[in-house]
Amino acid sequence: MTTTAEPRHDRPSRTPLTTTAEPRVDVAALTDQLLGQYADLRREARAVAGLPDFHKVEPMPMAEHRDRVLHQLRELAAHHDVLRAFPAHLGGADDHGGSLSRFEELVAADPSLQIKAGVQWGLFASAILHLGTQRHHEELLPAAMSVDVPGAFAMTETGHGSDVSSIGTTAEYDPETGEFVLHTPFRAAWKDYLGNAAQHGTAAVVFAQLITAAPGGPRVNHGVHAFYVPLRDPATGEFLPGIGGEDDGFKGGLNGIDNGRLHFDHVRVPRDRLLNRYGDVAADGTYSSPIASPGRRFFTMLGTLVQGRVSLDGAAANASKIALAIAVTYANQRRQFAGAGADEVVLLDYQRHQRRLLPLLAETYAATFAHEELLAMFDEVFSGRGDTPEGREDLETLAAALKPSSTWHALRTLQECREACGGAGFLAENRLVGLHQDLDVYVTFEGDNTVLYQLVGKRLLGDYAKALKAGGAGDVARFVADRAVHRTPLIRAAQTLADVGDARRSAGQLxxxxxxxxxxxxxxxxxxxxxxxxxxxxxxxxxxxxxxxxNAHQHELVEAARAHAERVLWEAFTRGVHAATDPGTQQVLTWLRDLFGLTLVERHLAWYLVNGRLSAGRARTVSSYIDRLLVRLRPHAQDLVDAFGYGPEHLRAPIASGAEAQRQDEARAHYRAERVAGREAVPEKHVR
Amino acid sequence: MTTTAEPRHDRPSRTPLTTTAEPRVDVAALTDQLLGQYADLRREARAVAGLPDFHKVEPMPMAEHRDRVLHQLRELAAHHDVLRAFPAHLGGADDHGGSLSRFEELVAADPSLQIKAGVQWGLFASAILHLGTQRHHEELLPAAMSVDVPGAFAMTETGHGSDVSSIGTTAEYDPETGEFVLHTPFRAAWKDYLGNAAQHGTAAVVFAQLITAAPGGPRVNHGVHAFYVPLRDPATGEFLPGIGGEDDGFKGGLNGIDNGRLHFDHVRVPRDRLLNRYGDVAADGTYSSPIASPGRRFFTMLGTLVQGRVSLDGAAANASKIALAIAVTYANQRRQFAGAGADEVVLLDYQRHQRRLLPLLAETYAATFAHEELLAMFDEVFSGRGDTPEGREDLETLAAALKPSSTWHALRTLQECREACGGAGFLAENRLVGLHQDLDVYVTFEGDNTVLYQLVGKRLLGDYAKALKAGGAGDVARFVADRAVHRTPLIRAAQTLADVGDARRSAGQLxxxxxxxxxxxxxxxxxxxxxxxxxxxxxxxxxxxxxxxxNAHQHELVEAARAHAERVLWEAFTRGVHAATDPGTQQVLTWLRDLFGLTLVERHLAWYLVNGRLSAGRARTVSSYIDRLLVRLRPHAQDLVDAFGYGPEHLRAPIASGAEAQRQDEARAHYRAERVAGREAVPEKHVR
Known part of the structure; x- marks a missing residue:
């Protein structure tokens, strides 16, 4: 019996190209490009994510996992430069984009850590920073930053998730005592799904309907506002009087986070615990706000949530990269079924396997380039450099377009990669199943994907209406012309367009x-x-x-938003292609971008046909051109995943370690030795 | 603070219809129809699956879960009529189809239990039954049936999964001692992913290359054969001499099963432990087989594996039913965002939500009807009534078409349902995430789905070649005519067909x-x-x-198989519609079948356009007709999931218990009381 050798952690050798004239990816340069504007910060964060102390360990009992992640969080705060988003005078760096770039890399360590960090710093402490004012920053931020006070972000209720404005929790001002009375009037108004609520949180930022009366005036509901509320006695971990809760228990993933429920029974908080940047109550009960419209005020307060969406977009792209680095490496080594030659065929040489993995690789590149642009826009707004209402609206729309795209893409990628690795992909040691489980909730939290796409769709409709109203000739003419085309029966449209010699319909233009x-x-x-x-x-x-x-057009609204997101991704990818300086890299990226673009066209081919944008003959070439791109890209697949820059300390998957190739070498050597020694048994079919 | 009431376990009241003339589903009759030919056995099995002792408990440490499932397995054997597939003289009932119908229902208890039962009785004991002969039945089956001997089915190796014929394990006959020498020559030949191998198995059926020499003849490899091999000392649990192994460890799901690896170092097993129905070795080393062709012999032996595929098909359909029963019930109660009326809108009233769930419901019906037909064909062959080579081939092809379809469908359904339930869907208590995790591996084990579709595709090509060769006028003419049509440019084809008045292209015919x-x-x-x-x-x-x-056409091969499977599903659904006796039920099922059919047409719309099967104008109506079907079906959605016949003891999801509706009633009552008492605060926007 031969024994198993230690897995090799080196990468497999590059696929030989058929001719020397073929382009070659400059892997190091591409890695730099993909790491983007915050390359140094990302590299540092990856070094941290590569440390064993920060890794997810599977299986681990939930209680232990929760403790481990809380400990990791405090280690991060103490030693690992994770507070960059906070003010310089409190030890931060006022670096919003850079800060997010670091958090996105934590997904390689443990998504629970990434999300717990998001709860603590991105939601709880950020609410203090963005919704509070100076006294809150001075008094409350330091302990939130250091995790001396783990905090919950108590917005969602059991009865209201996406529709935050309808939450039931109330905070009524009592001018007699100068306090707010925080109250949960019924079960559906329990705060729910909150990280840090089940166990670790000793405080929370609680969102509630602010009710107050100016002297002599009526009791007025000023809508949702945020309050800083202590939850538990830090010494005993017991809830403070009037506060109760429940553990959400075991979840589909992210079990390193203690999600839970909270309810409040006439809990009194001092007036100055209202986070009062966008709305304040004077001692006598008079309400004031710098934003007159309650609707706009509400959306401004919620606008700080965009940060979470931006970082989920980046983290999801990173999870896709890890999955593809594992699955492509394995597919480049694993062999199954005899081919025409002496050896069995490498999985990635199968056309179907290329069809499964390479379009996902293309979209992952698109997501990466698009995320860098989103991050730049985020930094522009949050740094104050571009903090205009239009800038905020654009940022929110872009985040609402990209977060659903990248998180759904991550789940599709993780699932396809897991299936492409067969039974080995189902083992926890190979990471894919655990990442899928953890990333699953990314598609519904921090803005449900379907709801976000609807926001994007509404924005598109609004922009269109504005263009119509402004009478901007170009845009409107284009809309009208387009509608005219598609309302014509296909046959005539195709003929008409062919007659005017439209370039899109001539051969080879795709x-x-x-x-x-x-x-x-x-x-x-x-x-x-x-x-x-x-x-x-x-x-x-x-x-x-x-x-x-x-409602009868809701499906179309969502699909319009998806189409918009796809275009945004394609444009970002294209800018990424142009930014590549090495010619070989640029050529390969161009093919990859074409694969992405044509995969989108293939997915929506019926639309292009029905609307006369492609003739049947042209449409038929889309799939065959995709097939040709797969053949071109296949020799570069390993380079393209290597360029993500992850090491074995990030992938941590035995199937991506080189062990598979080593096992095959050993098997081949065995059969060769048998042959040489004349010990081979004759196959029965050769006997008869 | 109000307290939470106990969840109500009754079903929500039926959706009121707009007119009394609308059809209504006879839920009880439809339940009977769906339970099918083995309704009584399924009801009994569901009663077992509803017992708390058989339920999956989450979270549970892996070791404890494994013990629990082994214990459940023995309880099933002792008390719950799970041995129907085995011979009557050994306590079974020679009832192959009925036996599978029961196992499929176990997925409602715990998929680990279903699969562990599949390993023990469907693979290990079945191999003894189908590959062994009378002496094996008498000596080995009783202990395998009773689970006195938990057993592994040691076919797959680390290096070879789908390509079983290339496994590396050898069993060489030694005429000196009358024993086979079982040996693992290298690491890639370790048996892997085997249930019962890591811990519980005290024996295994091991597949190995059988090598023997007739007196004076050469050593011949007769290909893969199965051997009964004791693994562990039942008293100590220690491996027997020469045997070693490893635990596969934590997995993405099914952690109640102890999957593991095995290897053999010149382990000697007596000659009569070869399961010799399809191949035997005489004392002097002479090999004999009732099947002359080594290839056909191999596929005959592997043919017994079809049983696993059949039962996975049924279990996957059941998992989809459970998921939809949970998600539709919740969507019928959960409200979010204000509508035009006084109340918030029920999720299932949103068009997009209908679009997400109802086509999945339609496909689940298709999968259920198709599975009943597969099960009948399986029973026909395995009972011996229809055990011809053609019957076996048809059975294997049908199983290879349906198992991928239903298992992928189950994953899509579970994921969509989980997302449609938002954060609540991510909690383990609501079952959806756990079922997804457990069902995940169904798409790659017992025949990787992609590989199975390729088998189907090859069979279709073979049938086509036969039709061409036979010169059967009808079939070939049809193929030829069709090819002629699609090779004509779309414009002319559409015109030609319109000219001859093809019914498919006239309005309202979809x-x-x-x-x-x-x-x-x-x-x-x-x-x-x-x-x-x-x-x-x-x-x-x-x-x-x-x-x-x-290879350049592998993608098309897989897609052709998928198209075939879709047609098979549609035909089975249509037969199911015709079999419904109640007119209201039949009408609703017809709409549901139309939704399934049109969803398929919409999915492949580009193909129909490119190939001139639908005009652009006609194609445009597909989506709008789907929208109309959604509106028609929406009032019947609850009936259609209730007809699956699962009770709260099977769903076990708090969100499907009525608790959500109860919370809303309580919230409404609160606001009403506030209004009546004049305690309502004035919304700020009404003040200004």
Missing amino acids: RDEATQRELLTDRVEVMVAELAAALRPASKLPADQAAALV | RDEATQRELLTDRVEVMVAELAAALRPASKLPADQAAALV
Whole structure:
């Protein structure tokens, strides 16, 4: 019996190319490009994520995992430069984008750590920073930053998640005592799903309907505001009087986080615990706010949540990278079924395997480039350099477009990679199942993906309406022309367009950047224009009929947003291609971007046909051009995942360690030795 | 502070219909129909699955879960009629189909239990039954049936999963001692992923290359055969001499099963431990077999594996039912965001939510009806009534088509349901995440789904070649005609067909059963014919070029198989619709079947357009007709999931218990009381 050798942690050798004239990826340069504007910070954060003390250990009992992650959090605070987003005078660096870039890398260590950090610093401490004022910063931020006070972000209730404005918790001001009375009026108003609530949190930022009366005035509900509320006695861990809660218990993933429920029975908090940047109550009960409109005030307060969406977008892209680095490395070594040659065929040489993995790789590149742009926009706004209402709105729309795309993409990628690795992919040691379990909730928390896409869709409709109103000739003309085209029966449209010699329909143009852009852009514009036309009667209908009309187009609204997100991703990828300086790298990235673009066109091919954007003959070439791109990209697949820059300390998957290739070498050596020694048994079919 | 009441376990009241003339589902009758030919056995098995002792408990440490499931297995054997597949004279009932129907229901208790039962009785004991002969049945089956001997099915190796014929383990006959020498020559030949191998198994059926020499003859490898091999000392749990192994450790799910690895160092087993139904070795080393062809012999032996695929198909459909029963019930109660009326909108009233859940419901019905037909075919073959080579081949092809479809469908359904339930869906208590984790490996074990679809694709090509060769006028004419159509440019084809007045292209015909059948059938036939034409040159090419040609069409091969599976599902659903006796039920099922059919057409709409099967105008109506079907089906959604017949003891999800509706009633009552008492605060926007 031979024994197993230690797995090799080196990478497999590069795939030999068939000719020397073929382009080659400059892996180191591409890694730099992908690490982006915060490359140094990301490298430092990856070094931390590579330390065994920060790794997820599977299986681990929930209680132990929770303790481990809390300990890791405090280690991060003490030693690892995770407080960059906070003010310089409190030990931070006022570096919002850089701070997020670091957190996104923590997903490689343990997504529970990434999300617990998000709860503590991105939500709890950030609410103090962004919704509070100077006295809150001075008094409350230091302990929140150091995790002396682990805190919950108590916004969501059992009864209201996406619709935050309808939460039931109330905070009524009592001018007699100068306190707010925080109260949970019914079970559906329990705060729920809150990290740090089940166990570790000794304080929370609690969102509640602020009710107060100016002297002699009526009791007025000023809408949702945030309050800093101590929860537990830090010494005993017991709830303070009037506060109760429940553990959310075991979850589908992220079990290093103690999610739980909270409820309040007439809990009194001092007036100055209202985080009063956007709304304040004077001692006599008079309410004041720098933002007159309650609606705009609410959305401004919620706007600080965008940070979470930005960092989930980056973390999801990173999880996709890790999954693909594992699955592609394995697929480049694992062999199954005899081929035409003497050896068995490497999985990645199977066309179907390429079809499963390479388009996901392309979209992961798109997500990475797009995220860098989102992060830059985020830093622009949060640094104050570009903090305008328009800047904030653009940031929120972009985050609402990208977070759903990248988180759903991560789940698809993790699942496909796990399946592509077969039974080995199902073992926890190979990471893919655990990452899927942890990332699962990314698609519904911090803004449910479907709800976010609807926000994007509404923004697109609003922009379209503005363009119509402004009468901007170009945009409107384009919308109108497009609608005219698609309303014509396909046959005539195709003929008409062929007659005017439209370049998009001539052969071989699908690889053309301008053609891809045109196809993706057209689709969004037409979808939005159609939707706007369909919804136009709503403004003249009674409320219930208007609601029914809008609802009858909800699916289209979501699909328009998805189309927009896809275009945004493609544009970012294209800018990434242009930014590559090495010619070989640029060529390979161009193929990869084409694969991404054509995969999108293939996915929506029916739309392009129905709307006369592609002829049947042209449409038929989309899939075959994708097949050709797969063949071109296949020799570069390993380089493209190596360029993500993850080491074995991040992948930590035995199937990506080289052990598979080593086992095959050993098996081959055995059969060779048998042959040489004449010990081979004759196959039965050769005997007969 | 109000306290939480106990969750109500009753079902929500039925959705009121808008008119009394609308059809209504007869839920009880539909439940009977869905339970099918083995309704009584399924009801009994569900009663067992509803017992708390058999339920999965989350979280539970792996070691404890493994012990629990082993104990459950023995309880099943002792008290719960799970041995029906075995011979009557050994206490079974020779009832193969009925036996599987019971096992499929165990997924409601704990998928680990279902799969551990599959390992013990479906693989280990079944191998003794189907590959062994009378002496094995008498000596070995009783202890395997009673689980006195927990056993592993040691086929897969670390280096070879799907390609079983290339396993490395050898069993060489030694005529000196009358023993086989079982040996693992290298690390890649370790048996791997085997249930019962890590801990509980005291024996295994081990698959190995059988090598023997007739007197004076050469050593011949007769290919893969199965051997009964004791593994551990039952008293101590220690491996027997020469045997070693490893625990596969924690997995993405199914952690109640002790999967592990085994290796053998010249382990000697008596000659009569070869399971010798399909191949035997005489004392002098002479090999004999009732099947002359080594290839056919191998596939005959592997044919017994079809049982596992059949039962996974049924279990996956059941998991989808449970998921939809939970998510639809919740979506029928949960409200979010204000609508036009006074109350918030029920999730299932949102078009997008209907779009997410109802097509999955339709496919689950299709999977259920198709599974009943598969089970009947399985029983036909395994009972011996229809055990012909053709019958076996048809059974294997049908199982290879349906198992991938239903297991992938289950994962999609579980994931969509989990997301549709938001944060609540991520809590383990609501079951969806745990079921997804457990079902995950169903798509790659017992035949990797992608590999199975390739088998189906090859069978389709073979059938097509036979039809061509036989010159059967009808079939070939159809293939040829179809190819002729699609190779004509779309414009002319559409015109031609319009000219001859093809019914498929006239308005309102998509709901027509014959039209749907034609669309789905055409597609398979054309895809197969195209593929056959593309692959035809392979027979005249050198091996490497032929392999490259075949590989360049692997994606199409898989997609052709998928199209075939979709058609099979649709046909089974249609037969199910016709079998419904209550008119209201039949009407609702017809809509649901139409939704399934049109969802398939929508998914492949580009194909229908490119191939001239649908005009652009007609294609445009597909989505809008789906939208109309959603509106029609929405009031029946609860009935359609209630008809699955699961009780709270099977769903065990607090969100499907009625608790959500109760919380809302309480909240409404609170606000009403506030209003009545004049305690309502004035919204700020009403003040200004």
